[in-house]
Amino acid sequence: MGIKSCFRYSVCVSALAISQLATSAYAQDASPPPASKDTANNSTADNGNVIVVTGLRKSLNESEAIKRNANGVVDAISAEDIGKFPDANLAESIQRIAGVSIDRKNNEGNGVTVRGFGPGFNLVTLNGRQMPNASSLISDGITRSFNFQDLSSDGISAIEVYKTGRADVPSGGIGATINILTPRPFDRPGFHGTLSAKGNYDTTSKLGGKITPEVSGVVSDTFADGRLGLLVSASYSERNSRRQRTGTQGWVRNRGNRSNPNLDLSAIDTSVNPTQAFWTPWTVDLDVADSNRKRTNAQVVLQAEPVDGLVLTADYTMSRYKETTQMHRMSFWFDRPDIATADKNGTLVDVTTLNDQLNFWSWDYLNDTRNDSFGGNIKWDATDNLSFELDAHTSTAHSNPGTKDGQAAEVLADLKNPGTSVDINGTFTGVIPTASFDDSALGGSAYDFSNIVSDLYQVRGYEVKNRINQVQFSGQWKSDDSALRAINFGANYTDYKVDTLTEATFRFVDVPLTGLDYSYIPRGNILNAFPGADKLFSQIPNYSATQFVDLVKNAGQFALDPPQYNGVREKTWAGYVSLDLETDFHDMPVKIDAGVRYEKTDVSSYSIANGIIALNYRHVQELQVIRDNTPATQNLYGGYSEFLPNIDFRIDLTPNIVARASYSKTIARSSLSAMFPQTNFLNSRPGGPFIASQGNPNLLPYVSNNLDLSFEWYYKPSSYVSVGLFRKWVDNFIGATAINGPIYDVNGQPLTDPSVNPRPGCPDSSNPPNPACLSQPSDPVVTWQINTVGNLKSAAVDGVEATIQHVFGDTGFGIIANGTLVHGNVNLDPYDFTQTLALTGLSNSYNLVGFYEKHGLQVRVAYNWRDKFLQSLGAEPINVDAYGQLDASASYQINDHFSVFVEGLNLNNATIRRYARFEQQIRDAEQYGPRFSFGVRAKF
Template identity: 55%
Template structure:
């Protein structure tokens, strides 16, 4: 969606204000201010917005927030989708559901997520998902959250690790409520996309809280269970590669003023696939609070989540081995053709099971009238595929090599037009007698992330009246962060009989029919089970033992902090200040355990595989660094309505986990490319000096308008420094290429390597392009945030609108092939929300839009195109306790599209469909 389309959609959404509903709350508060503000029971949209405006006005720092409208009622069905309503916060979606957030242009790895102030672990069972420090919001039910604070600038007493923001999820405590409180809710989730599974699935949640012994003892229990089945249509490619098959491409149309090297990009594949996903999620929390005497509160809590997600995929595709055609002005081969090739028929399964557990103890002691202390301890673990289950299983079938006269695709539209001439095969390429086996692959990926954190804090409050000094805060934090990963992988080309394989085909039907040109895709999609194929491979005795690789990292950080709060006046205008400094020292140790490489094996015309010995060896590297992180927050009340703010802080984001593993990993194909990578545990953290100024104008009844400007000077961005060099085998000799002048009988895909196909002393030495991450660049990022929140007197109508502009001093240059750093997630975004709230009825429409952004930068970039989504929610109070709710997500059936360097380099075009929830809740 372009800028003009967004404006049109904004006008359209504005027309819905009179009949729409929103549950969005925004606030700015320092940690100390939030503790000193009277707790208001929030029930309904207007109450939540009014509270947020009051907290925003009274705060010192820059903190936006979302507050639950009522017990168990956050504004959206997904926590990430609630967060995107905050200015400057955008989300990534997976399977049409928010999962990770970007703040002020900084992607998920640049933001820290905490639970009740505690740093939370994360793990991933899928190697393709990578190893991220960023918590995935799909793992926690929105019903279990009472509020979320987004700290956009650093504070001495707030955990470090977020340059974009530190996001603190808050859960309920029994002392938050008066005596007995409980609620229960049940929803029916109707997903219009479902093709395999249940159209309607359940979601139930509940909480019970009570206090005993004259309010000195409190117990809270909460739990939720959710099931969701869904379907996704995907059209795309498996990537674009630069300067492959260059001799087969007509380059005459290339604009040499932009592309003087006449670089060309060719696609690996063209594909259409169906994703059918089943997901179950459970959340639970138990909290015990005890107040033996006034001034001392002890809290013990246990939080858990369980997630299981299985996706079955069937894909119709073909692989361009040596494509030919004409490049466009950018250098993209938009009309690839490949004669004498074959079709590919894929089956895939993704399996992910996650267990998250956190146990914590918190003690708050008011030692004297002016002096208080806090002690917080927690031990939290995230464990993916804890039993070592295979995370990815895939298989491919094909026509006999060279049996299809022509394959091709035209990439001049939103999705490709597929061209297949299979007339050379009697019965065509889809006939079972013309299909043979090709390959299989299994990846088992187990990961465990454990965080132990110990936080001792204190605060001295000045009870005198003659000094501007209001409070001194201090503390020490110890964080022990550990990650261990276990990867088992097997990949093999096989020739097995398919007589017993249940192979079928279904017509394309309405697959991706929201995109123009679906009539030009493949006519059929294969249907078979990947595990049945693997069973056939095993029965034929051709299953290969997997290679094993283990990596881990240990990160120990000690932090000391102190800050002061000042209340004073300037020209009779009240001024509040918070000044602080945080000192951190971090020690890093990383290890890798893997077998050594004996030789390279020429197994297949598309495969050059390392052969490992059976002696695992460990490699360990270490690093350390210290950082000083100051902050200053100043707010001045100019008039009764006008508040101004200034904030400065230094924040940091630590290097990505996988970038620090010391193992050397090789990836080669006959003829190249020959790529390798090695981690660097001595990477420095990325640091940012942040400046914020804002002006806020407040009206009555929670209405306000604000504008803010921010600028970030970011140092030590991590990029991939590369060098071309040899890599030695276990004997200290350089690895060589046996595919250059292959010996008789090679390639050979036998399970026992053919010695003739192994690299020998007479073969040429391979020059590997080895990528090693390093701190190599600085950046400047700035932007504007605009907010308007308005209540239309006592009419029940209201609206919220915000828009964020983000820019950087260096944009991604598609013709700069040496660029190894680019800021992922940088994009403008906006929201328009309108609502009506009566005595018993409320309804909201919320439109969220995000401009195109760079999702990732590997060998080739991935861009996510602009996306806008319209959601709605409504509720009706049958009684004071009984409420029915209705939610609609993606009402206009929006689609998502990703591309490579240029728009015509399609990577994926995805279609999900709308989703609806009908629920009932009861509050005791």
């Protein structure tokens, strides 16, 4: 960082400070480096007085300085040089920090969990600004935090993780507030530039080439005697990848005929499961998903200092992220088992269904996201003691624009064997399931295309637009003449708005498959990291879901349901004041930061959907919701206000030992989709269950009272030990509630069930619907389970985290090791079927990093491990097994301008496994394989 650089939130780090830190640190070393250029330790010494550390050692020193000088508990990762961040993925970098774990998507770091609190409980900002997020994939949901996959690491200068609350830090993170910093031209005066080109090699990729390009560059310069500065950064990357999965679509409690003599429940341990509850798997699946991802990032920053003390900054940041996926699945459904055996927990571990059919699935996914941010900043040193800053930006994230014009986020097709002529079996006693079937009664193989007919299709368009307008004002009065060193004050306004458009059509169809390009993918070495993979399906169908839907259109059986709109808008006004105090206690320096932040948030939400007319008995497995052609708007309102105090106490027990104590109150805002007022129909099949959901915009934010204690020993250059204790008392946890009752049509009449006593000719898949198959007043009224959410309970989380960073003198070797133990007081009870709250994301974790940097050679090996944890509760919980991943990188500095590098991720071919209540209840077992990259970097 340059001398003018001042990180937000009062953490100031300059090139001068770093140089002084390194110099003073080396001064304590009994064997200082010689007074000459020494590529052995990547430093340059001038007559033995000033030492400038570069490379990985420089990054470690800067991160250490941020941690040591901060008020409260702050960890950081700094770039080794402009355009050179330690990891290719920001989430992969941040997981190296104690207390930070990540979730992975397509074998890349995605969501961040801090101290056991998942992505929804952490706020991610870019240069102190709250940034929007959007994804067109239903599985991603609508989250508040900026998505790490959208942003390349090449244009990042540092990441700060604020684990304790501060009055001048934006609210929204209970686990942490994570601030991503990008470089500014005034940070490093003069001309600087880097260019990097590499190839990414994915070992499992089958879609396109295995090697894909990635290029990036950063150019920065200052002009007019340092009064003007311009920085431009850009990057483009492409990746082909394959996800391999087996598992189930979920587990259902007590699905099956308990009186069936072939349902063996004798092994159930009634001491823990007295009702002999049992769980049936929906399916056995074997998937392959081939994806192509293209990501473009760019940033332009213009700075000017027309007069001393007045710095003007204008910036534009953009990202374009486009991912297409073709997924294929071999599967069968256990609608109700004919023969089954339960284990001691009640899991049906051996399940057989007679006279059924296999399912041959295909999906086409599209996620096209565009992010744009325009910002401006004014910093003014009005006097030697008084300074002000004004920052404003307008930012948007727009996913799948054009959905109303027919752009689909998901196209699903399912084929099946005709009639009921296949006996199917699945066993669930191992790490992954096994699958087998008897197709002897079918007449030819169940895989023969002549024995396959159409079943259903689904087309879903999903468009999300998130817009944030934000203005932040801050000021500081400072003095060196008294114990009161600074008064910090400020105010800000945030207008947060998210709008969604959903077009979802689901139909059972019967169309000829003539012209469908159909083949099979041999199982081959799919899931070879799992024992027992050879006992799954021998092949997987391979056809285009989009081509199948075209056949449906040509047959005149395609229909599109009316679109639905949902949105939330939050307007937040905030103000804060804090005091920085410095004094001595028995000759030990003491620093105290105390402040309070006040926030007031107004919430409005809306839904627009066509009115409900009736239920249509369209298929033996489908009760279709029929709507009219008149959109109706539903609006709901809410709001809340909070005082958020904090106090940070720091004492330097010795020149090298720092002790801290902090108290803060922080909040995290509720899930956006939980506040949509619209009624969603989740299940309306003949015979039930009948399940719907509705949001609640009056949800209060999660409120956490936090206590932190930490001790840090900076015992030698680039080396320290840190131990921290924390406890969080969290109120307003959101839990699921449900009411049973009717849902009313546009005329105020309850919906009725036309499938109970069907009229002649029903079911009927005609379009338009057969009037005889529609709900009529004489039909039985449907009693729906209407799920909603509310602020129900409180919980507490405590833990300990420790870090050691050690450099072995002048050998070039060093290690970083950290670990976190975390515990909560509301855990999942697998036998409590009424449980509405359990703490998700809580897990122990550790990191081990070894590195070598000398004679131009840099080598780093990192292993990250995370223990098993509860991912979600829902109707049936989802747990994630323990996961450990080994990564490595190496680079060689050819000369002052060029270096070459190679990186390897997931070298141990780690696998991800998720399960429901018990480990035998597998949900997903995924395998991605290792990834490699190699390239060259130029610096000029």
